[in-house]
Amino acid sequence: QTLPAPLANQTQSQPAILVADKVFVTPERQLIATGNVEVFQGDVRLKAQEISFDNSSGQLKITGPIRLDEGQETTILADAAELDNNLQNGILSSARLVFQEQVQLAALQMTRVNGRYTQLYKTAVTSCDVCDDGRPPLWQIRAERVIHDEEERQLYLENAHLHVRNVRVFYLPALRLPDPTLDRASGFLVPSLRTTSNLGTGVRVPYFFKIGDHKDLTVTPYISPRTRSLELRYRQAFRTGEISLNGAYTRDDLQPDDDRGFFFADGRFRVLQDYNLAFQVRTVSDDAYIADYSLPDVDRLRSQITLDRTRRDRLFAGSLIHYKTLRDSEDQNLIPSIIADLSYEQRWHPSWRNGEFSAAFRSHSHRRISDANATLTDPMGRDVARLNVDLNWQESWRLPFGVIGSWQLGAAVDHVRLSDDDLFGVNSTRITPRSALTFRLPTTRRERSGATQYFEPILQLGWTDVSGDDVPNEESNFVEFDQGNLLSLSRFPSTDAREDGASLVYGFNWARIAPQGWQASATVGQVFRQEANSDFTKSSGLSGTSSDLLLAGQLQFANGTALTMRGLLNGSLNFSKAEVRGNWHNDKARITGSYLWLGTDPDENRSDATSELWFNGGYQLTGNWRTQANLRYDISDGRATRAGLGFAYQNECVTVDLSVNRRYTSTTSVEPSTDFGFTIALNGFSAKSDSKNYRRSCSNT
Amino acid sequence: FGTVRADPLLPVEVTADTLSVNQSNGSADFLGNVLIIQGAMRLSADTVHVVYKVDDTNQQTGIESLQAKGNVILVNGPDAAEAQQANYSIDTGTIVLNGDVLLTQGASTLTSNQLVVNLTSGTAEMSGRVKTILVPGKN
Amino acid sequence: CGFTPVYAPGGTGEALFNQIEVVAPEKIKTRNTVAAFALVRALEERLGRGGSTYALDLTLSQRSEGQAITAENEITRFSIEGRSDYTLTRRSDGVIVASGTVNNFTGYSATGSTVETLAGERDAEQRLMVILADQIVTRLLSTDLTAAPTE
Numbered sequence: 001q002t003l004p005a006p007l008a009n010q011t012q013s014q015p016a017i018l019v020a021d022k023v024f025v026t027p028e029r030q031l032i033a034t035g036n037v038e039v040f041q042g043d044v045r046l047k048a049q050e051i052s053f054d055n056s057s058g059q060l061k062i063t064g065p066i067r068l069d070e071g072q073e074t075t076i077l078a079d080a081a082e083l084d085n086n087l088q089n090g091i092l093s094s095a096r097l098v099f100q101e102q103v104q105l106a107a108l109q110m111t112r113v114n115g116r117y118t119q120l121y122k123t124a125v126t127s128c129d130v131c132d133d134g135r136p137p138l139w140q141i142r143a144e145r146v147i148h149d150e151e152e153r154q155l156y157l158e159n160a161h162l163h164v165r166n167v168r169v170f171y172l173p174a175l176r177l178p179d180p181t182l183d184r185a186s187g188f189l190v191p192s193l194r195t196t197s198n199l200g201t202g203v204r205v206p207y208f209f210k211i212g213d214h215k216d217l218t219v220t221p222y223i224s225p226r227t228r229s230l231e232l233r234y235r236q237a238f239r240t241g242e243i244s245l246n247g248a249y250t251r252d253d254l255q256p257d258d259d260r261g262f263f264f265a266d267g268r269f270r271v272l273q274d275y276n277l278a279f280q281v282r283t284v285s286d287d288a289y290i291a292d293y294s295l296p297d298v299d300r301l302r303s304q305i306t307l308d309r310t311r312r313d314r315l316f317a318g319s320l321i322h323y324k325t326l327r328d329s330e331d332q333n334l335i336p337s338i339i340a341d342l343s344y345e346q347r348w349h350p351s352w353r354n355g356e357f358s359a360a361f362r363s364h365s366h367r368r369i370s371d372a373n374a375t376l377t378d379p380m381g382r383d384v385a386r387l388n389v390d391l392n393w394q395e396s397w398r399l400p401f402g403v404i405g406s407w408q409l410g411a412a413v414d415h416v417r418l419s420d421d422d423l424f425g426v427n428s429t430r431i432t433p434r435s436a437l438t439f440r441l442p443t444t445r446r447e448r449s450g451a452t453q454y455f456e457p458i459l460q461l462g463w464t465d466v467s468g469d470d471v472p473n474e475e476s477n478f479v480e481f482d483q484g485n486l487l488s489l490s491r492f493p494s495t496d497a498r499e500d501g502a503s504l505v506y507g508f509n510w511a512r513i514a515p516q517g518w519q520a521s522a523t524v525g526q527v528f529r530q531e532a533n534s535d536f537t538k539s540s541g542l543s544g545t546s547s548d549l550l551l552a553g554q555l556q557f558a559n560g561t562a563l564t565m566r567g568l569l570n571g572s573l574n575f576s577k578a579e580v581r582g583n584w585h586n587d588k589a590r591i592t593g594s595y596l597w598l599g600t601d602p603d604e605n606r607s608d609a610t611s612e613l614w615f616n617g618g619y620q621l622t623g624n625w626r627t628q629a630n631l632r633y634d635i636s637d638g639r640a641t642r643a644g645l646g647f648a649y650q651n652e653c654v655t656v657d658l659s660v661n662r663r664y665t666s667t668t669s670v671e672p673s674t675d676f677g678f679t680i681a682l683n684g685f686s687a688k689s690d691s692k693n694y695r696r697s698c699s700n701t
Numbered sequence: 702f703g704t705v706r707a708d709p710l711l712p713v714e715v716t717a718d719t720l721s722v723n724q725s726n727g728s729a730d731f732l733g734n735v736l737i738i739q740g741a742m743r744l745s746a747d748t749v750h751v752v753y754k755v756d757d758t759n760q761q762t763g764i765e766s767l768q769a770k771g772n773v774i775l776v777n778g779p780d781a782a783e784a785q786q787a788n789y790s791i792d793t794g795t796i797v798l799n800g801d802v803l804l805t806q807g808a809s810t811l812t813s814n815q816l817v818v819n820l821t822s823g824t825a826e827m828s829g830r831v832k833t834i835l836v837p838g839k840n
Numbered sequence: 841c842g843f844t845p846v847y848a849p850g851g852t853g854e855a856l857f858n859q860i861e862v863v864a865p866e867k868i869k870t871r872n873t874v875a876a877f878a879l880v881r882a883l884e885e886r887l888g889r890g891g892s893t894y895a896l897d898l899t900l901s902q903r904s905e906g907q908a909i910t911a912e913n914e915i916t917r918f919s920i921e922g923r924s925d926y927t928l929t930r931r932s933d934g935v936i937v938a939s940g941t942v943n944n945f946t947g948y949s950a951t952g953s954t955v956e957t958l959a960g961e962r963d964a965e966q967r968l969m970v971i972l973a974d975q976i977v978t979r980l981l982s983t984d985l986t987a988a989p990t991e
Contacts, residue, residue, distance in 0.1 A: 017833070018831075019831065019832045021828060021831065022831060023827040024827075025824060025825040025826070031811075033833075039835070268871075274866065291913065297915070308873050308874060309866075309873070310877045315865075327912075328912060329912070336953055336955045345877075398847055401845060402845020402847040402848040402851065402853070404847055442845065442846045442847065442853060442981050443843035444843065444844065445843045453843070454981065454982045456978070475958075476956075476959060478956055478960055480948055480967070482946055484946055484966070484967020484968060485963075485970070493960050493964075494959040511982065513979060581919075581921075581945055594907070596947075598917070604949060604951055605951060606916075610916070610917075612909075634911075639911070641910075641911070641913075642909070665909060666911070666912070
């Protein structure tokens with residue numbers, strides 16, 4: 001093995017240094033070094049039993065077990081060798097070339113030619129551990145001749161046979177493989193087999209084109225009895241950003257006479273020094289394509305471009321979004337398909353008073369393609385544009401007995417312009433002054449065990465007064481109530497609906513924090529209102545004059561279990577909404593899961609409760625076998641929506657992946673489908689990605 | 702020592718600043734930049750202790766061995782060797798140098814702890830952490 | 841019953857109030873700058889600002905996931921899982937006084953129109969930041985500052 005190309009010529013002149021226990025100088029001026037002989041040349045290091053160096057010819061004759069290391073990447077082991085003195089050229093017999101302690105080429109003879117090419121005769125190439133019990137490795141490629149090009153870092157094999165154990169499986173007259181030290185190279189990626197109920201059994205063979213260091217193109221034909229599809233992925237990295245384009249052109253039997261396909265694009269750039277520009281394009285030829293070809297699970301295609309910049313006290317964010325719905329229940333012309341948002345926020349902190357003044361300017365507009373006028377019950381083609389200005393002063397003081405008081409005074413002005421609507425005024429304006437007084441008393445207690453308990457009662461008196469024209473509630477019909485908006489003065493998600501009147505909120509925060517052992521936290525809260533707000537749906541928990549009781553908590557145990565729970569307990573002591581998420585892991589297994597309960601709510605067109613369980617787990621069976629499974633099960637309907645099972649066998653030289661995924665849902669254009677995936681990859685030739693090591697030991701395989 | 706042989710039987714000429722003779726065991730100590738010349742070979746050192754062969758009548762019949770210490774430099778034709786001390790036994794024709802031995806043969810140099818030079822066969826054997834620069838080609 | 845106010849003299853709250861400088865949002869490595877701004881703002885509301893004694897450094901990551909998928913393959917709800925690692929360092933000697941990880945989730949309905957789902961998504965993200973900030977403040981106020989080693 002010669003030096004990596006850039007190094008090769010530079011160290012040509014560098015003399016080789018020899019170290020040994022004994023050096024015998026013969027009358028013919030030959031140095032014979034014996035005993036732990038080592039020769040250093042650049043980053044090449046050669047160890048041998050005995051080396052004789054002939055001054056006049058500059059030839060090294062090397063005997064005894066030879067080990068030649070080159071950088072940390074490649075190693076050559078041989079029984080005997082004859083090399084020139086800067087170890088560039090020469091012949092090694094019964095040599096083994098090992099790349100990154102992973103891929104090894106064993107050959108009867110190896111010749112090195114002018115520092116770049118290494119030729120191996122009668123070679124066996126494998127990345128599996130070769131046990132000296134004589135058993136052949138799991139797989140190996142036997143080749144008549146292998147040429148390793150140092151500069152291009154490629155391996156060219158002639159008359160290559162792939163052997164599994166000692167069964168000849170595959171013959172290739174010529175084969176090119178990138179040597180493992182190469183990071184990016186054009187070539188075939190691991191092919192995979194895919195069987196789906198709609199498309200039958202097909203094979204995907206990706207080919208990777210390296211276009212320079214910053215661009216690459218992957219072309220993946222996917223052929224099955226019922227589809228011919230060509231998938232393309234183009235990626236490019238720039239100094240200030242990156243783009244990734246994915247697409248496919250398909251002709252299949254599901255829609256025989258149509259050209260089908262999809263085009264997804266993603267990009268992120270840093271522009272104007274510190275603005276972030278990001279865009280995302282999602283287009284599909286027809287609604288069923290995503291489900292047929294198992295693309296990411298979305299039921300609405302969202303294409304958008306966003307520009308934002310943040311400072312500690314200033315935030316600018318703009319976005320333009322286009323939606324294309326794939327839902328049967330939605331008509332593309334009647335959904336708000338083009339949505340534009342612009343917002344600017346700034347905070348000031350005067351020196352003469354410990355408080356914060358903030359101002360926010362937001363503009364929003366959304367358009368529906370249809371121009372049909374809105375009716376009482378149906379927005380039809382209504383288009384909305386609104387401008388909001390929100391000014392706020394806020395300060396806090398430290399009161400006696402450790403109480404923290406904070407006072408907020410603010411006002412919001414909303415101006416809304418409608419079109420394709422004659423129910424509401426074309427232009428309407430609303431003004432909403434607000435004020436709130438909040439008291440907190442955070443306390444702690446140190447336990448002997450070193451744990452700390454934290455307890456914090458909270459009380460808030462709030463007042464808002466909405467005055468001005470009525471505005472259609474287009475964005476705030478679905479309201480969530482949790483610790484995040486327990487203390488906010490308008491819990492509607494957007495500004496087209498606002499809470500009105502006086503309110504009183506009480507809450508308790510509790511936590512147990514311990515360096516080791518179990519930890520927990522809990523929050524209880526409730527909102528009392530002067531008058532009920534009809535915009536709040538039943539299951540939002542905020543309807544009526546007294547809201548549902550908000551209960552939320554977290555539990556972490558030392559054994560790796562973590563649970564997060566939240567629920568809204570309504571007046572009749574059952575949950576209108578509840579969700580539990582949990583995960584558990586130890587060194588062999590990990591499980592994550594969640595349970596969701598949504599009570600019946602006609603306003604959220606939920607005639608019967610939603611009760612869904614989701615589960616995803618992985619288990620390491622033995623050192624090399626791993627399984628993983630996932631399930632999404634709708635308990636109220638008593639049927640699964642998604643299920644998946646996977647087995648993976650991985651050792652140091654082969655990875656076998658078997659996965660089954662079943663989608664039970666169906667729409668008018670898509671039936672339920674099952675998707676089998678199967679790949680075999682010979683490790684060692686692709687970039688090393690897996691940090692964990694699955695090396696088998698000779699004894700137990 | 703490679704190609705050039707030396708003849709251990711040639712007369713040995715010793716020059717030094719001072720000389721002290723020890724009659725009882727028939728040895729002599731040359732002190733102060735001692736220079737020993739034998740044929741083409743030169744040996745210089747700070748001090749040289751000479752042991753004479755003594756026949757049964759206590760007569761000196763020749764030099765048995767020379768023990769040189771301190772900045773020993775041995776030059777023999779194109780080759781030169783440095784060491785801290787050297788021990789030249791005339792009968793066997795071998796010189797044993799040790800202590801930071803530096804041997805230069807034309808363009809290539811070798812270092813080691815010990816060097817045994819056999820003047821009759823013209824070979825040199827270095828041992829103990831031998832280190833050399835393999836200078837390619839013509840030298 | 842043994843609970844002492846943290847803002848009483850000698851309490852942790854007293855020692856931390858207006859003494860912490862929260863990391864600027866543009867310095868938090870996250871793809872979502874709007875969320876970073878909300879997280880820093882919520883923390884400054886509770887911890888005060890402009891302090892120089894302590895520095896609070898944060899990471900922020902979040903993941904969204906569809907839920908409650910109907911038989912007609914409609915995703916009727918989304919939840920956003922958020923996670924933040926925090927480190928409170930005393931500037932004078934660089935000692936890390938408190939550090940840890942907080943995580944939580946918020947959800948929003950997707951049965952409404954596109955603008956309703958979008959408004960729900962943005963509100964859910966803002967609420968998640970308030971929750972993460974409150975959890976960080978709870979842990980900071982529970983730290984026993986005296987235990988932190990002082991050279």
